[in-house]
Amino acid sequence: MAVISLYGIGALLPEVEEEAEKVLREKFNLEPRFEGLLPPDATLSRGSQLLADVQLKNILSVKPEDALFVGGITPYDIYSNGLNFVFGIALPFKGFLVSYARLLSDDRELFLSRLRKEITHEMGHVFGLPHCPDPKCVMHFSNSLIDTDLKSEEFCPSCKRKMIESMEKLGLL
């Protein structure tokens, strides 16, 4: 089974690691392997808001040879080129970074559902999928938490087909 190496950028809530591993295993046929925590890299940070691209680059630089992809999760708020904030970023066929800073809620199930959506979305990009115009599709771009809450955790039929094709090419199906 293909491995995805997971890293925390800063300490993670225990349920976050658990939920991330579950999504990656069940939806993407990957074997998640938690490799540990990396310190947040303050290069070009805006106070406590980190530049997402720097963190993902750091994760990729320590990727074990046997891992197909890498994934990073952080409690810190993140931004990326030209955007005030992002929920996550991805590099196709390499890896992703997701922040849960803006996903938190007193409603635990709502929080975990948001987390699953954002991880699934970024993993869609890792498998080469673009954004989808269907607001209910998990590959729809989230400009705000309202968009995230509106979309489902699932790929629409068209994105689902693309996912299957990409997973087949990588020998994951």
Ligand SMILES: [Zn+2]
């Ligand atoms: Zn996206």
Ligand SMILES: [Zn+2]
């Ligand atoms: Zn779609």
